[in-house]
Amino acid sequence: MDHVDIYYARVCGLCTKALDFFRDRGTTFTAHAVEWDSEKEAFVDSENARGMYQRCGAVVDFVPQMFVGDQHIKGWRELEPMIQSGEIDSLIPKPE
Template identity: 30%
Template structure:
């Protein structure tokens, strides 16, 4: 199964929804809280071009935020990425 990484903050409701989506699929994920770390936040923005959380990665594939994740899941694109 591909490695899942979620960059998040402790108070973000969309981060919680992203985690719940993976929980519902019984998928383990690494949650990286960047809320109090300006360097990690800047590194994430440089990597993704976005300054919002969550930012979800499945393997080397950047999914995006929760809206991107949810839409990709509804299109059936997440499960194949997880199995890769």
């Protein structure tokens, strides 16, 4: 199974939903916290933010950003339909 990485912000409700989804299904993942600066309307410069930008291939302005191996899942709006259709189960099999 490919490794799962999740870039999230603590103040992000949709990030919490994504983290809870993966925890509840028993998926092992690495969580990378980033912090939003509302005055600058950008993420605070940090090792995690730079890593997120590098993996995304661009500066992004929303989280969660999730990676299953090299496959990029861009936010809850992309993850939710994958959950509903069952596509996520073929991408990340549930642990037994």
